[in-house]
Amino acid sequence: MGAGCGAVASALSGCAGAPAPARPLRFATGPEGGPYNAFGQALARAVAEPGDHGPRILPVTTAASVDNLRQLDEGTVDLALAMADVAEDALLGREPFPRPVTGLTALARVYVNYTHLLVPADGPVQEAGALAGRPVAAGAAGSGVQVVAGRILRAVGRDGAAAAPLERPLGLAESVRALRGGEVDALFWSGGVPTPALAALARELPLRFLPLDTHVGPLRERYGPVYTAVTLPAGVYGLAEPVGTIGVGNYLLARRDVPREAVRALLRVVFDRWRDLLREVTAGARLEPRFAISTGRVPLHPGAVAHYRSVYG
Numbered sequence: 001m002g003a004g005c006g007a008v009a010s011a012l013s014g015c016a017g018a019p020a021p022a023r024p025l026r027f028a029t030g031p032e033g034g035p036y037n038a039f040g041q042a043l044a045r046a047v048a049e050p051g052d053h054g055p056r057i058l059p060v061t062t063a064a065s066v067d068n069l070r071q072l073d074e075g076t077v078d079l080a081l082a083m084a085d086v087a088e089d090a091l092l093g094r095e096p097f098p099r100p101v102t103g104l105t106a107l108a109r110v111y112v113n114y115t116h117l118l119v120p121a122d123g124p125v126q127e128a129g130a131l132a133g134r135p136v137a138a139g140a141a142g143s144g145v146q147v148v149a150g151r152i153l154r155a156v157g158r159d160g161a162a163a164a165p166l167e168r169p170l171g172l173a174e175s176v177r178a179l180r181g182g183e184v185d186a187l188f189w190s191g192g193v194p195t196p197a198l199a200a201l202a203r204e205l206p207l208r209f210l211p212l213d214t215h216v217g218p219l220r221e222r223y224g225p226v227y228t229a230v231t232l233p234a235g236v237y238g239l240a241e242p243v244g245t246i247g248v249g250n251y252l253l254a255r256r257d258v259p260r261e262a263v264r265a266l267l268r269v270v271f272d273r274w275r276d277l278l279r280e281v282t283a284g285a286r287l288e289p290r291f292a293i294s295t296g297r298v299p300l301h302p303g304a305v306a307h308y309r310s311v312y313g
Contacts, residue, residue, distance in 0.1 A: 024056035025258065025266075028068035028080040031140065031171055032061055035191050036068075036081045036250075038280040039110070046273045047266070054269040055262040063142030066096055069253075070142075073101040078258050079266075083113060083144030083190065084226040084249040087298050096147070103256040106295035107267060107304045111278060111285045114230055115148055115246040116189040116198060118179070121206035125185055128156050128210055133163035134185040137175035148248060149188035151223070152215055176201050186210075190248060192282020194236050202237040209237065213244030226296055249294070254301050263303025264310075271311075 027043070030036030040059035047054030060077055062068050068080035069090040082090075093100035119125040125134065131153065138153065139145025146169060157164045168184055176197055178184040189195060201207065209232060219227040230247035232239060252270070254263060270277065274287035289312045293300065300308075
C-alpha cells in the first residue's frame, strides 16, 4: 500500500508524476476529555505507527454526535463517531436534523453506550418520574446524550408529571460539578462503563443510579431497535445490585466519497488495534465482526463491505 498509485495516498490525492502525500482524513470526535475524543486520538496514533499503513487521521474536537453528523453533511469532516439513534435521525431527516443527511455510511458499530441517570443518594429523587420541575443536567448541546435524555424526559412528562423537568445543556465535566454543587438534582450521561468521571464522583459523593429499562419498549416503538436493554453491573460505581438501563450503539461513520481503499486500510487498523482504541473508552468491550456490521438503517460504506467480505467471507 505504500508504493505508487496503489497506495492509500493515491486514493486520496491521485497520481501526477511523483506521488503526492495523502491528505489526512478529518475525524469528528467529541469534546476534549470525553470518550469519543479518546477514541479519535488513539486511532490517529495507531495509524501513524510504522507498519499499520492506515490513512492519516486528524481528530477534530466537537460537541459530539449531532455536531459530528452536521459536519459530516457539510463536508468539513470525512469521518465521525455518533450514537446510533442520532445517526438514524440524520439518515431519516428526523429532529434535530431539518432534512436527511445524504452520503452517510457506516464503517462499524464499535461499542455500546450505557445511559446513566444518577442523583445524590440522600436526595428526594428516587425514580425518573420524580424529576418533574427539577433541574437536570441533560447533556451538552449537539451531543447524543442530549437526544436520549430529552426523549426520556419527554416520556416522563407524558406519563402525567405535573411539570416538565428543567433540562440544562451541560457537558460531562460541567454536569459533575453541577451535581456535586447542588445546582442540578440529576445527571444524564451516555457512555462506557465505568465512565472515569462518574467513578471518581461516586467515590466522593454517595449516588443513586436510577433504572431506565422500563423506557426501552416505548423508545423502540417510537424510534426503532437502536435502543436495547442493558445492565450496569453490580460492583461498578460501588453498586450493590445491577441497575437496568438503556443501551445505544456507537457507529464509526464516513462520507460515501471517502475512497474504498482508505476505508479498507482504516478498518484493518481498527480490528488489529481495537483493544488499544477501546481501553480509555469502555471496559470489557470487544469488537467482533458480527457486532460491527450491525449498523441498522445506516448502510455500510462500499469499502467496509469489501473489507468484511475479504476477511470474514
